[in-house]
Amino acid sequence: MVLPFSKMHGSGNDFVVIDSRGGALVLSAATIRAMADRHTGIGFDQLLSVEPARDGASVFYYGIWNADGSPSGQCGNGVRCVAAWLHRAGALPLGKTVQIQSPSGPVAVRLVDAHHVMVDMGEPIFDPARIPFDAPHASARYILEVDGQTLEIGAASMGNPHAVVVVDDLSAPALARLGPALTGHSRFREGANTDFVQKLSPRHVRLRVHERGSGWTLACGTGACAAMAVLRQRGEVEVQVQVDLPGGNLQIDWVGPGEHLWMTGPASFVFEGEWLDWQAGD
Incomplete structure (x- = not known):
């Protein structure tokens, strides 16, 4: 089996984005580490999955995993790439603020253009x-x-x-x-x-x-x-x-x-590919 992916980066912070709009992505930590390897894999800082929304107010959910296979709660450069990916897929319009859901909660995004995104990162927490x-x-x-x-x-x-x-x-x-x-x-x-x-x-x-x-x-x-x-x-x-x-x-x-704090920055597509010998839940 093969797993299609998009390679992207936001200001050099690089990602693999996987279309999981049909259901939640299930990958083992070992597989994520293998994919993240910059010599024998694809190479990335984080893996992002685009999944169905888990609440009624959000249009989509995105999962985040670090290169060592551990889950992450938020990624500012990653959410911009998710928004740009969704726009390219025809799922997000330009200039409209919409809410997508991260592992840490909802995030509002607005596409300035196809490759620049504003993100409402919420209020910083100092407690x-x-x-x-x-x-x-x-x-x-x-x-x-x-x-x-x-x-x-x-x-x-x-x-x-x-x-x-x-x-x-x-x-x-x-x-x-x-x-x-x-x-x-x-x-x-x-x-x-x-x-x-x-x-x-x-x-x-x-x-x-x-x-x-x-x-x-x-x-x-x-x-x-x-x-x-x-x-x-x-x-x-x-x-x-x-x-x-x-x-x-x-x-x-x-x-x-x-x-709320807002972040504005680029999101760039690098290439499309397929990860080979993948099985759900491996």
Whole structure:
């Protein structure tokens, strides 16, 4: 049997998108890992499935799996690719805001054009219990011991947990070890995406992200949102911020508490293919 797929990317964060509108996708973690392998498989940061909606208010549902086969609750670059994929399939119109359902809940999307999507990412979560992050109360800054080094971090959730660290130099060698160490830190009991952010101005930052389950990626949409939200919480950036990632740029808009955060960015098709020797539930 063969499994058709679309290879896509959002600012370099790459995905395999599978049409499962006929029913929920069932794949083993081992199969997902094999597909994600960049030498012997297709290669991707996350796998996305487009499935029937699971509530009456959404038009579709999408599932998310990391390259190691583990499930994920949200993916900002991924939802843009899902929206662009649905538009190409004739299922989403341009210029109209519609709701699709993620594993973390509903998300509103609006296609600016066939390859650019605005996404309502909801309101950032700073409550430690909801991130989840081990802390007695919410704060804009926390002190952690990470791999023998003391770091000041911000913690937030955008449907998945994030640790945000402000740095002066994104190419500093220490980040190579601090990224994985912070991702697996014990105070993030479900792990975290680690976002290293360099401030260029109140409207412009650079970002490098180590994602739980996928490692270093060229872009992370929820990471861009979390980094902007933490800096906005501290009063260090303005309402609209350009976030430069290794794979491209995103625009993040957030007024502040009580308001939803919006992300705007590209979604690109790369190629169509088929995964061979696949069986449902393998």
